[in-house]
Amino acid sequence: MVVLKTEGLKKYYGDVKALDDVSVEIKEGELLAVIGPSGSGKTTLLRSVAGFVQLDGGKIYIKGRDVTDLPPERRNVAMFFQNYALWPHMTVFENIAYGLKVRKLSKEKIKEKVEWVLNFLDIGHLANRKPSQLSGGQQQRVALARAIVVEPDLLLLDEPLSNLDAKIRMRIRFELRAMLKKLKIATLYVTHDQEEALSIADRIAVMSNGKILQVGEPREIYRKPVNLFVADFVGVNCVVRTKPELIKKLGIVVPEKGEELSLVIRAEEAILSRSNTSIKKTSNDLLLKGVIVGKLYLGAKTRYEVKLQELEDTIFINSEEEFQLDEPVQILVREGSYFVYT
Amino acid sequence: MRRFSILKLTLKVVLVFIILLLVVGPFVGIAIWSFARIWYWPNPIPQEFTLRYWAEVFRQGRVLDSLLLSLKIALLTVGFSITIAIPAAYAFARYRLPAERILLFLFLMPQAFPQLPIFINLARVFGRMGLRGNMWGIVMAHTMASLVFSLWIITATFKSIPLDLEQAAQNLGASRWRVFWTITFPLGIPGVIAGAIHVFLWSMGEFNAAFFIGAPFIQTAPVLMYTASAGYNMQIASVIAIVLMIPSLLFMLVIERFLKAEYIAGIGG
Secondary structure, rough: OHHHHHHEEEEEEEOOEEEEEEEEEEEEEEEEEOOOOOOOOOOHHHHHHHHOOOOEEEEEEOEEEEEOOOOHHHOOOEEEOOOOOOOOOOOOOHHHHHHHOOOOOOOHHHHHHHHHHHOOOHHHHOOOHHHHOOOHHHHHHHHHHHHHHOOEEEEEEEEEOOOOOHHHHHHHHHHHHHHHHHHHHOEEEEEHHHHHHHHOOOEEEEOOOOOEEEEOOOOHHOOOOOHHHHHOOOOOOOEEEOOOHHHHHHHOOOOOOOEEEEEEEOOOOEEEEEOOOOOOOOOOEEEEEEEEEEEEEEHHHHHHHEEOOOOOOOEEEEEEOOOOOOOOEEEEEOOOOOEEOO | OHHHHHHHHHHHHHHHHHHHHHHHHHHHHHHHHHHHHEOOOOOOOOEEOOHHHHHHHHOEEEEEEHHHHHHHHHHHHHHHHHHHHHHHHHHHHHHHOHHHHHHHHHHHHHHHHHHHHHHHHHHHHHHHHHHOOOOOEEEEEEHHHHHHHHHHHHHHHHHHHHHHHHHHHHOOOOOHHHHHHHHHHHHHHHHHHHHHHHHHHHHHHHHHHHHHHHHOOOOHHHHHHHHHOOOOOOOHHHHHHHHHHHHHHHHHHHHHHHHHHHHHHHHHO
């Protein structure tokens, strides 16, 4: 069953198209992540579904019901706000109980549900605290609890991990995905962090300038990006703008048209080695020659700046191996780890 | 290092002294006057003390009457002013109103112009409406003139409440009305209280409107004080001034208790 369906959503802020004919679908229990740089329209999409954006066109259906013209309070979607938006004058318990009280549940029922969610998220001991007495991670859980306790048709998560520090964020990714899967709740998840999206989502929609460029499963988005933008936005890459002839010389089939081509290399998958090491490669793998021109120690790895011989450009690649400045090296990029676009 | 800190200390002492002089000085003068029987320049303290004037003020019912009148007027003014200001302030804070500036300016008018002509004019209008010499006339005038304080203070408070907090409630199914009473208003209470204090103190001490609309039929405390000191009875005026301070102080103390509890912590969050 389709939980969320948007059809041709449009929203203009003056000349800027925040939403330009955006259509997405989320099935029951599915987690769709919308990724894109800031200003791509992903937050506008989320807020439109919540009902906080006056649309210039398009339709929104939630479980088959046309909610396009319904006010936010009548959509039965629960939103997680990026800065949590917990009410400072209420305790954790009161914050979580709010949506249930609005739904006119009995006192006992409210208590039962709130206690269930407090336990589910392991924050039972915080029930009587005020939001100002909580750490960032605890506030995040309370905000999440407040949204899921009302059992909404659809959960809207606006950058749920962006206000946590990097180490906690990694751990919470696992927890969050496990939790959402357990609840089997349809979720629209907005983030600017492509890695987060790859690890959490069932499907990903990549947005730029108000348009959805590609929708697909994480592997598909990563391995088969439809254009330069998607390829560059997902993963850690180097983009080399160069003439078609130069790329042809490397043995790659290139599109016919275009004065200049973009070669996107998944730098995180490229293998750096000394130029005299012999390497097994298939005909579709790409082997580039270059010279180390800069290095930056990162701990487990070192980041190298490599000047490419054939392509007249420099790229950055991390490697565990130790290379010297000015040392000639080769870079192996396997099939599927590089893309060519006009 | 040492010399520097001595300089700092001296500055501090001087500063404290100046503040005391400005804040406490007038009060001390008034307090001494209220007990003075004879006090001629240049003596630093009166030549003769007496409790006579205190006794006189309390023997004469009119002082307490006028004090009670002032209190009633101030409380009613606070009630009306705040009741009108809250919805208006919310509208100013959350919606883009047409002619917003003009509207705000209208509220500012009674305070922006010299008050004397405004209130004299108002007194004439009220006279025709039978509101002269009437407590309600003063309450109306005070409400109008004090709206600018309550409205601006409360508008600023509502504006400082993040929109997200309201949207989160709306998102969970609460109507606009419910959002206002469960989220916005409780969070705005410090501003409402600040506005109430301001309006109360202003009304308690207001002279022009009270004089032109109320006198000679009814006399608020400031008007009585004025008549007393105009008759060169500094002692009576001082006693009234001190007595006049009591309700204001009490009002502030009570209100400050509310302020402290949880709302102060709330507003930053």
